[in-house]
Amino acid sequence: MRKKNLRLTEIQLLIVPALLPVVGMLMVILVPRQQVNWDAKDLWMTFVFFGLIIAAHLALTFTAPKSDQMILPLVSALTAFGLIMSQRLETVRTGNIASRQVIWITLSYFVFIGIMVGLRNVMLLKRYKYTFLVFGLGLTAAAALFGNEVNGARLWFNLGFFNFQPGELLKVCLVIFLAAYLDDKRDLLQAPFKIFGLPFPPLPYLLPMVVMWAISMGLLFFQKDLGPAELFFGVFLIMLYVASGRVWYVLAGLIAFGAASFVAYQEFAHVQTRVLAWTNPWPNGQGQAYQIVQALFGFAQGGVFGKGLGYGSPNIIPIVETDYVFAAIGEEMGLAGTLGLIALYVLLIYRCFHIALRARNGFYQFLAIGIASLLGLQTFIIIGGVTKLIPLTGMTLPFISYGGSSLLVNFAIAGILCRISAESEQT
């Protein structure tokens, strides 16, 4: 192999993520027993993770040597945090989430490698854009009709060994569709038609806008939760803005969404609870706002350097391993840990934009921008919710929260990004 095809930057950057799960070993030695439900024999997870990183690196070296060298290290670092936290937060209540998470991480890396090997031409995705749209919507609708009901909303398929969440898949399907659609209709940008002097978007813009709004509202209605609707509509508005360059459309979309949110607030007690827990959680700290108040206590306990992994009590927070995993990190790793994680996310998102700007064609550009805004918005919404910056909405923290669907889909996204950059760098 020629020297210039070696991905030396990536190897160097991978050292830290590969060593991160060693913290798991240190927990066994340093943390008093009983505080962590974690055993020396579980060290195999560390080595599995190590092997997966090498495998992914080799896959990139052989299939896409020129592709971006930062995506894999960043994604692996975040995943390593997820692995550590699932080991840390494993209790009698959660069951053996650490070993399950290892299985999901393994499958996710296989998906990543599979995309690197199998998806040699990303333009294939564009060809089947309507298939993706119908597939994503169909799956979500099926879940809404036949899925398992949790918190009054049908969002999951129970596949026996795990609960599959089609909403996660819908995110990617919609981003692919929107990127393809906007790229096709891009030239129509210059031809707004005017009604009563106001520049209205041309029909190809107006139509998807209305459709997206309808899909978001449908989600809002079925899930009785603003989170996914915020995410979908936000991603759509960003992509629309990048394609059209018109802030006016974005503002109009925001106003329409705001109106719908207000209606949802009036109608759904669930949404009202969430808003109350945001504006005034303390008087309800024993009741409806128990979770957020416990999370705030956790952050406050963390301070600058944290209590130390295994020395806090993050399990006081209900379902800490998924939505509230960031609070657990804040308690045990402190401000240093939380700001460090945010820096990792910011780097990842900006790398996506970087790939978008270097992309070979319009579809790739829109796809990368869509992926960037998807990751960015989701991270912002869940961290903002957990830190009481905005009302909380149930959502996973990309790459870190415990759970299979989210991890698999996020690794698929990372794979697509690497493929885009690989194709763009070929001359």
Next chain:
Amino acid sequence: MKGFFRIICGLVAIAAVVFGFLYRPQNEIQNRQDTTWLLSLLVTGIALLGVMWVGRAPFTSKRGLDPEDRLRHYVQRVSSVLMVGFILISLQLLRQQVVIANEIEKPFFTENAEGTQIVVQDPRLINTTLSNQRGRIYDAAGNEVAGITTSKYKLVKRTYADSPIKQLLGYFSPLQFGNSGLEAEYDDYLSGQHGSNPFASLQRSLLNEPTQGNNLYLTVDPKLQQLAQDQLGTLPGSIVLLDGKTGAVLAMVGYPRFDPAELVFDPTVDDSEWNDQIQAIEQRWKALNADPSQPLFMRPTQGLYVPGSIFKTVVLSGMLDTGKAKPDTEWKDNGSYVIDAYKINDPNRPNQNTTWTTQQGYMFSLNAVFAQMGVQLGADGIRDYTNKFGFGQEIPFDLKTSPSQVESTKDYLTSRVAQAETGFGQGQLQMSPLHAALIAAAMGRGDGIMPKPYLVQSIKTPSGQLIKETEPSNWLQTVRPETAKTVHDIMVASATQGWVGQNGGSLPGSGAVIGGKTGTAELGNDLNNAWYIAWASKGDKLYAIAVVIDHRANGEGLRDALPRANKILSAALAGVK
């Protein structure tokens, strides 16, 4: 122009953040709502957008740009929006984790929908409290009275030995009712906030080890304490035995009392039993509070009893000190004394004599004689000397004390009847048993100095390093030393030839010099307080004792208090060569 606008926006953003960090509404609920902070964050966000959004425009006309440049420009704007979002999150984290972290951790008191008071508190702090390695408490013989056991989850339970001394410790209930007694007064040392090596504390906190408390070593002798407890039995009252020279408490018992072990929460049991346990403790707590006999009340130091004739010691001291009487001054007493048409009977005369010396008056506890002395001493004299003896002041002690009192209504003593009544120990007098023992000590020493009593001999770190050692010190100079010497001798006469002496108060065969005075305070309905105060000196040792049996039907100091004190003093003196 654009540069100027960006600078303004940047300054606004910084100002809004600084304002948000510093501003605290006075109202606790508003402060916790963060409304002002979130608004200032909104201003910060908009201002930051102003900085990033405006400055990035590289073109004059949209049509003049090729699509690549245009896309680059839009992507920059989108990324700046996301960047602002993450900056706001970082600021929010900085505030929650550092700036107001201490305020968040404070318990928040509020009312729930039903209007009952609830407290929102970090359960992690409960864990910290429950894992504190609280200091142990030892008696003078080095036996552990209160200790701890640690569960496998490092939670700590307060344990008690089956020792009569545990009644002095107070309850330990940091999460439910707070602490009382020694557990409260020495909480700083017992919890380790005070006295610990700062480097060791820092090391423990860095290593996440629970804080370690310091140990108390008490002056209480377990054998004498056990004897005192047995002697008191289940009669309401108190017994206090002091080292008269130093003020060290050798025994101190009261009844009714409570067992602190009943109020201790045991975190070492399984979580599932916590709630039941808390309920049970709360039940017990309510029962103790509702109990009319007030078992939570620390009688030896906080109980106030009408002193009766033991107060004659103070009046005698005052009379001798002012020179208004000498030991051989003669007084008339034919069985009663009439003052301002108020007749005071004297049932205490041993024979029908009508003339008695001062010393005889004290020996036979003659009410008519001391009523006259009270009138002669007068309101000012009584106030002056009770003040010199520490009435009206809190006794400086390791436990909370109630001040003994002379008059409960102002200007009571201005009437001569009141002076006469006070003169033989009735009136509005109230005394604590500890105070009575201290008066005996001051006279027994012969120099009139009342020592400062203490219960805690020393405080040591768990590794045995001395933090604090109590040096005996003086509290009050009651009367001149010459007067005290005279009172000392009269008390000896009382204990050898007076009523006390005739009832075995001189402890023949013990080899000790003893001075003592009984008292029987009438409370009405034939209920009396039976008192005895005494001192016993042998070799270089001096013991001072006060016994009170309260609200005893037809109780008498000679019959109910004296024999109990004799047994305790004998036991104490037996240990002296």
